[in-house]
Amino acid sequence: MEIEDPCAFLQSFTHDPSVGQRIPQNRQRKMTFADFTKDLVEPYILEEITPQMQDAQSHLLNLAKEHQHAFETEIVENANRWME
Numbered sequence: 771m772e773i774e775d776p777c778a779f780l781q782s783f784t785h786d787p788s789v790g791q792r793i794p795q796n797r798q799r800k801m802t803f804a805d806f807t808k809d810l811v812e813p814y815i816l817e818e819i820t821p822q823m824q825d826a827q828s829h830l831l832n833l834a835k836e837h838q839h840a841f842e843t844e845i846v847e848n849a850n851r852w853m854e
Contacts, residue, residue: 771803780810789814 773779777790777798790798797809 772800773803773806774800776801776806776810779806780814783811784814792817 775798777793780793781787781789792814793810801809
């Protein structure tokens with residue numbers, strides 16, 4: 771299957787009119803569906819989800835630090851009670 775207009779085809783998936791402007795000029799010609807997926811869709815998906823993944827990772831790291839701090843505080847409190 772060949773795609774005549776990769777920009778329009780990608781826009782139909784994303785509903786983002788600016789997506790066509792992000793496609794390099796040399797990739798705006800006829801291409802196979804396999805090339806379309808590899809060269810345009812996969813980089814688009816990575817570009818879109820990378821910030822979300824970074825936010826999620828930061829959130830998880832902060833959550834882990836909070837739990838670690840709470841655990842350490844509980845250990846210290848229990849040790850202090852035991853020593854009294």
